[in-house]
Amino acid sequence: MPEPRVNNAIRAKEVRVVAPDGSQVGVKKLEEALWLADQLGLDLVEVAPEAxxxxxxxxDYGKYKYEQSVKQRESRKKQTRTVIKEVRLRPRIGDHDFDIVRRRAEQFLSEGDKVKVTVRFRGRENERPELGHRLVERLMEDLEELAIVEQSARKDGRTMTMVMAPTRKALDIAAAAKEEFDERRAAARDEARGIVEVEEIPEVVDEVTGPADDAEAAVEAELAPVLEMVDVEAAPADDAELPRDSKATVEIESAEASDEAKENAEEGEGD
Structure with a gap:
């Protein structure tokens, strides 16, 4: 649906104006109609351009568009998506295989889907269509509580087809199954979130609030050999060289001691 013309996009020189409550205002010139709408703080929308x-x-055109989009979303939610599933049979099918096909058709109907039954004929089987009719009638009898015939069986070439639609009971079963599935999925999601929270919190607490004394003791134990090596290397050797100032002091003291010894020796010789 094309967008209606609004305000200055309207091309007509005169328009029939309708009030917001639906009452008739009358035929007005476009300029006057625009002025009236502007005075009310509204838009002038062309709703019947062919008139x-x-x-x-x-x-209020913005509010009108929003309400229309909400209505369209609600209508799309209420629409049901039609899905047709197919099951295939052979005229001379065994009982076990027939039960498998019946259960499959029952599952499709319980999910709210339509079922197309196809019977394929081979060779001389094509000359006996009653076998196909008997087969689809048997299937319909087994599923009479869940299915109704939407298209009766008819033969076209080497195939016979029939379409079954789900009954109200089948639709109720499908709705209940969907609701149960949604509840289980939500419960599983909540449970998974709870498990993650319970498992993660203690690990963080243990790492942050662990005893500090144990950590310090472990650090000291690791650093002890290193500290011992540093102490050994830092201890001065006995024959280590003294600083230059210390050497000068020692030499001066040695010279003074030798001079004093000489004087004492000379005094001894004089006596």
Whole structure:
């Protein structure tokens, strides 16, 4: 649906104006109609462009578009998606295989889907269509509580087809199964979130609030050999060289001691 013309996009020179409450204002010139809408703080929307003169209504166009989009979303939610599933049979099918096909058709109907039953004929089987009719009638009898015949069996070439639609009971079963599935999925999601929270919190607490004394003791134990090596290397050797100032002091003291010894020796010789 094309967008209606709004305000200055309207091309007609005169328009029939409708008030917001639906009452008729009358035929007005476009400029006057725009002025009226502007005075009310509304838009002038062309709702019937084919009329003579065109019909325009004063409304809040933004609010109108929003309400229309909400209605469209709600209508799409209520629409049911039609799905047709197919099961295939052979005229001379065994009982075990027939039960498998019946259970499959029952599952499709319980999920709210339509079922197309196809019977394929081979060779001389094509000359006995009653075998196909008997087979689809048997299947319909087994599923009479869940299915109704939407298209009766008819033969076209080497195939016979019939379409079954789910009954109200089948649709109720499908709705209940979907609701149960949604509840289980939500419960599993909540349970998974709870497990993650319970498992993660203690690990973080243990790492952050662990005893500090144990950590310090472990660090000291690791650093002890290193500290011992540093102490050994830092201890001065006995024959280590003294600083230059210390050497000068020692030499001066040695010279003074030798001079004093000489004087004492000379005094001894004089006596």
């Amino acid at each position: 003579r003169p065109p019909v325009c209504r004063m409304m």
